[in-house]
Amino acid sequence: xxxxxxxxxxxxxxxxxxxxxxxxxxxxxxxxxxxxxxxxxxxxxxxxxxxxxxxxxxxxxxxxxxxxxxxxxxxxxxxxxxxxxxxxxxxxxxxxxxxxxxxxxxxxxxxxxxxxxxxxxxxxxxxxxxxxxxxxxxxxxxxxxxxxxxxxxxxxxxxxxxxxxxxxxxxxxxxxxxxxxxxxxxxxxxxxxxxxxxxxxxxxxxxxxxxxx
Amino acid sequence: xxxxxxxxxxxxxxxxxxxxxxxxxxxxxxxxxxxxxxxxxxxxxxxxxxxxxxxxxxxxxxxxxxxxxxxxxxxxxxxxxxxxxxxxxxxxxxxxxxxxxxxxxxxxxxxxxxxxxxxxxxxxxxxxxxxxxxxxxxxxxxxxxxxxxxxxxxxxxxxxxxxxxxxxxxxxxxxxxxxxxxxxxxxxxxxxxxxxxxxxxxxxxxxxxxxxx
Numbered sequence: 299x300x301x302x303x304x305x306x307x308x309x310x311x312x313x314x315x316x317x318x319x320x321x322x323x324x325x326x327x328x329x330x331x332x333x334x335x336x337x338x339x340x341x342x343x344x345x346x347x348x349x350x351x352x353x354x355x356x357x358x359x360x361x362x363x364x365x366x367x368x369x370x371x372x373x374x375x376x377x378x379x380x381x382x383x384x385x386x387x388x389x390x391x392x393x394x395x396x397x398x399x400x401x402x403x404x405x406x407x408x409x410x411x412x413x414x415x416x417x418x419x420x421x422x423x424x425x426x427x428x429x430x431x432x433x434x435x436x437x438x439x440x441x442x443x444x445x446x447x448x449x450x451x452x453x454x455x456x457x458x459x460x461x462x463x464x465x466x467x468x469x470x471x472x473x474x475x476x477x478x479x480x481x482x483x484x485x486x487x488x489x490x491x492x493x494x495x496x497x498x499x500x501x502x503x504x505x506x507x508x509x510x511x
Numbered sequence: 512x513x514x515x516x517x518x519x520x521x522x523x524x525x526x527x528x529x530x531x532x533x534x535x536x537x538x539x540x541x542x543x544x545x546x547x548x549x550x551x552x553x554x555x556x557x558x559x560x561x562x563x564x565x566x567x568x569x570x571x572x573x574x575x576x577x578x579x580x581x582x583x584x585x586x587x588x589x590x591x592x593x594x595x596x597x598x599x600x601x602x603x604x605x606x607x608x609x610x611x612x613x614x615x616x617x618x619x620x621x622x623x624x625x626x627x628x629x630x631x632x633x634x635x636x637x638x639x640x641x642x643x644x645x646x647x648x649x650x651x652x653x654x655x656x657x658x659x660x661x662x663x664x665x666x667x668x669x670x671x672x673x674x675x676x677x678x679x680x681x682x683x684x685x686x687x688x689x690x691x692x693x694x695x696x697x698x699x700x701x702x703x704x705x706x707x708x709x710x711x712x713x714x715x716x717x718x719x720x721x722x723x724x
Contacts (some may be wrong), residue, residue, distance in 0.1 A: 301683045301690070303655065308627045315678040344676050344701035345558065378706065381594035414521045442516065463557050465528040470514045477514070488557035493591065493706045 315341055323349060331359050335483065338501040342493050351485045358457060358481040362431065362502050365456035369393050370429040372499055374492070375416045375440040379433055382496030384510065387503040398422045417443035424453040433459040435495030438471035445474040458482045459498045461490030528554055536562060544572050548696065551714040555706050564698045571670060571694040575644065575715050578669035582606050583642040585712055587705070588629045588653040588675075592646055595709030597723065600716040611635045630656035637666040646672040648708030651684035658687040671695045672711050674703030 306314055319337050326349050328336050339348040369392030374380045380397040388395060398404045398419035408418040416437030423430060424447050432455050434440045441460050447453035460475045460482055462468045472484045483498055504510075519527055532550050539562050541549050552561040582605030587593045593610040601608060611617045611632035621631040629650030636643060637660050645668050647653045654673050660666035673688045673695055675681045685697045696711055717723075 301686045303651075303680050303683050306679055308652070311677075311679045318678040341677065343556075343704060344678070344681075376594075378591050378595040378709070381589075382591040382705070438516075439521070463555065464524075465531040465554070465557070466519055466524045467516050468557075470516050473514045491556060491704075491706050492595070493704050496591070 312341070322346065326350075329354055334505055335359065335498055335501040338497050338504075339485075339494055342497040343491075345489070347487075347489060348485065348494070351487050351489055353476065353482070353484045353486050355476070355480075355482045358483050359502070359505075361481045362457040362483070363506055365429055365431060366391050366393060366502060366506060368429065370431050370456050371396060371426075372431045372433050373397070373420075373423040374433045374435070374495065375399060375419065376436045376492045376495075378492035379435045379495045379499075382493060383433070383499045384503055387500070387507055387509070390507065390509075391503075396423065396426070413443075414439040416440040420444055420447065430455050431457040431459070431499070433461075433495040433499050435459075435461045435463070435490055435492035438462045438464070438467040441471040441475050442467070445471075445478060448478050448480055455480055458484075459495050460484040461494045461498065463490040463494075464488060525554070535559065539563075542567055547718055548572065548711055548714040551710050551717075552698075552707055555710040556704075558702070560700075560702060561698065561707070564700050564702055566689065566695070566697045566699050568689070568693075568695045571696055572715070572718075574694045575670040575696070576719055578642055578644060579604050579606060579715055579719060581642065583644050583669050584609060584639075585644045585646050586610070586633075586636040587646045587648070587708065588612060588632065589649045589705045589708075591705035592648045592708045592712075595706060596646070596712045597716055600713070600720055600722065603720065603722075604716075609636065609639070626656075627652040629653040633657055633660065643668045644670040644672070644712070646674075646708040646712050648672075648674045648676070648703055648705035651675045651677070651680040654684040654688050655680070658684075658691060661691050661693055668693055671697075672708050673697040674707045674711065676703040676707075677701060 319340050332354050371393045372395045374397045380395050383395050404418045408415045417439040420443040458475050460472045475482050532553050545567050584606045585608045587610045593608050596608050617628050617631045621628045630652045633653050633656040671688050673685045688695050
């Protein structure tokens with residue numbers, strides 16, 4: 299078999315990828331204003347299911363962009379999602395990324411309460427006096443704890459990105475978030491991941507400032 | 512709609528997830544000895560395509576496990592993949608993870624040669640005098656450069672995990688690696704990602720030592 303590589307300059311790879319995605323999406327209906335987020339999720343996964351899975355609350359994108367422009371910070375439930383977010387782009391807007399999953403006080407709190415570190419890390423985030431966007435790509439228990447904190451009026455995030463992946467409590471945890479009045483972007487169903495959570499953050503950041511440095 | 516969460520203890524979630532994956536795989540044929548890797552990729556993506564996409568060179572798993580037990584180090588092409596690898600498990604075997612993507616000398620070399628930082632970071636890795644496993648979850652250009660270095664007899668990795676994701680040169684870059692005589696685990700086709708590359712590393716590590724601390 300002859301293996302042929304296309305001659306594409308590094309800077310053109312992403313542009314060409316988005317052209318292919320747009321072509322293959324054809325006339326798949328996308329909610330106006332969400333296209334760049336949906337396409338970036340497909341770009342990061344090569345999985346066109348995200349054209350159907352991604353659910354946006356009303357004005358979620360414009361409200362998230364406003365929050366980021368105002369310096370909102372992002373909280374993740376994995377170091378991997380934190381690593382994937384373009385921190386320079388976020389810092390230019392005055393925000394930063396937090397992940398408390400490896401913190402000793404979080405491990406201790408989780409053990410004491412018999413919960414997960416992901417849930418305990420949401421409590422730690424809720425104690426920050428900041429405008430927050432939650433980017434959850436792994437733990438349904440993080441979403442469930444966010445739901446509880448919202449119900450208890452202890453937290454009012456600017457956006458929840460609900461993209462845990464998996465087989466146990468993943469689907470209902472996302473449905474819970476969609477019942478709140480908090481702006482959300484949710485990957486409905488089983489699919490998602492730290493890569494998808496980070497990618498949605500980056501899509502929002504690049505809608506504000508397309509400088510990738 | 513009533514949203515029901517299952518009462519599952521944190522430690523049981525993974526076990527239960529693997530039971531669901533095994534049940535849904537049914538009689539899908541998997542290469543003996545690769546089952547835990549395939550199932551972990553499905554666990555990390557909720558995407559059953561990995562039951563068909565993952566290709567293993569002969570004895571790739573046993574050779575990779577031997578290399579890890581002998582203290583092989585892992586090189587990734589993203590900080591995200593590095594973040595996702597269980598570094599404590601790797602360190603217990605004497606290995607560590609490298610990602611040179613953010614290094615200034617790599618950026619300078621890429622600029623000078625008109626190539627990508629991913630390709631330049633493979634050159635930097637080849638200069639290490641270590642037994643290496645490459646876990647590539649993003650850049651086809653990293654795989655192409657690995658292929659060239661192998662052809663030039665400048666590199667002989669213990670394993671290449673070929674799992675870039677995307678639409679431009681992703682498929683042929685993986686096919687190139689499958690033409691070498693280097694042990695490989697390749698996610699054939701468009702799919703893959705930093706999460707998949709890290710997950711394959713972790714699956715191998717957990718086959719040696721299932722302690723997740």
